[in-house]
Amino acid sequence: MDFEDILRRERQIPIRPLGAGYVYQAYNLEDGMVAIKIMKKEKFSQRELDSSINLYKHFIFKTKGNHNQFILRYHFYQSQREYPIFITDYANMKTLEVIVRQQQMKPLPNYALRTLFKQILEGIRVFHSAGLVHRDIKCDNILLHCPPGSGRVYAKLSDFGFAKKEDLEGGNTYSVGTYPFMAPELFQIPVISTQKVDIYAVGITFYRLLTNDYPIKGNIPDDYFRKMTQQMYIKRPPGITDDHLWNLISQMLDFNPDRRITATEALKHEYFTSSEAISDISPEQQELATKATELKEKGDKTISEYDINPTFIMPETVISNYFPKDELEELIQNNKENKTPKLKVKLIVKMNNKLMTVKL
Incomplete structure (x- = not known):
């Protein structure tokens, strides 16, 4: 099967495959540069579609203007x-994972680490506001994106294949997710799959980012759950020295879901709100916020509240340090091309004019 031909028939212009599976970088005239996942009918995820529709209903995905930058936006399904x-x-x-693999050798500056955690928690808070549970939060499902020419990077929650409406009744008899990001209550019968399982998974994500390790390891569910019940709580690792940060993570990793904090509560934690945290802003963060404020005052409607708040701004220069030189050069080149997509479309169409004609 020629999957690129499938995309062309749907008026999508394939650019290149993205990693494993049938995922492509592509271009269309309405949305610009996009990612497209192709699947067989029998593997189609109705949950993924339902979750994206629910996010649209709650105005988290907006068809025009701003939408939450910390959740990967689904455009449509065909x-x-x-x-x-x-x-x-x-x-x-x-x-x-790009950062996780190198964090021990190239630690993120404190201000950047706080910004990254704040972006992720804000994405979770907004996702939960739609009444959804993601159920598969992990490092691989948090994407990083730098809009061409913006100078900033957004962490984006992605992959809604396991997402569903929150279950407050405990009626499930099975659990889903990825070890060891799964909360203790997911190993009990009946399974109670509330939004607190996402908070636990985010806590593990933060723990892994800081230590490049997991607090509990197990190859099979029984082994993992046995170690979890023996341990009873997550011990503080030597590598996490910030008391405010550990207090936040430990509350996210509380084995009792009733005591585990919410995303909204986490964002109000001292780690983000103390005078030390508020003053820990880099000159580049402040400069990017000032530029965004000026653009908004001139009527730029693409500027969001996050773009003018320096505590939410992750400078591109910080994340670029985690890419090998050849990958960074490729990224810079791709960003330059993506800033002028119509020229790129003309070139691709000319190369494939026997297959597709696009009116620009």
Whole structure:
């Protein structure tokens, strides 16, 4: 099956494959650069579609103007014979794992670490405001994206294949997710899958980012749960020396979901709100916020509240340090091309004019 031909028939212009599976970087005239996932009909995820529709209903995805930058936006779903496709925003800086693998050798500055955690928690807070539970939060499902020419990077929550409405009744008899990001209550019968399981997974994500390790390890569910019940709580690792930060993470990793904090509560924690945290702003963060404020005052409607708040701004220069030189050069080149997408479309169409004609 020629999957690129499927995309062309749907008026999507394929650019290149993205990693494993049938995922492509592509371009269309309405949304610009996008990522497209192709799947067989029998593997189609109705949950993924339902979750994206729910986010639209709650105005978290907006068809025009601003939308929350910390959640990967789904544009639409199309059925092409036996191969449905999902179209989402394209994230151009891989996943959080890029930083995790190098954090011990190249630690993020404190201000950048706080910003990254704040972006992720804000994405979770907004996702939860739609009444949804993600159920598969992990480093690989947090994408990094630098809008061309912006000088800033957004962490984006992605992959809604396991997402569902929050279960407050405890009626499930099975659990989903990825070890060891799964909360203790997911190993009990009946399974109680509330939004608190996402908070636990985010806590593990933060722990892993700081230590490049997991607090509990197990190869099979029984082994993992046995170690969890023996340990009873997550011990503080030597590598986390900031008391405010550990207090935040420990509350996110509380084994009792009733005591575990929410995303809203986490964002109000001293780690983010203390005088030390508020003053820990880099000159580049402040400069980017000032530029965004000036653009907003001139009528730029694409500028959001996050763009003018320096505590939410992750400078591109910080994240660029985690890319090998050749990958960084490729990223810079791709960003330059993406800033003038119509020229790129003309070139691609000319190369494939026997297959597709696009009116610009």
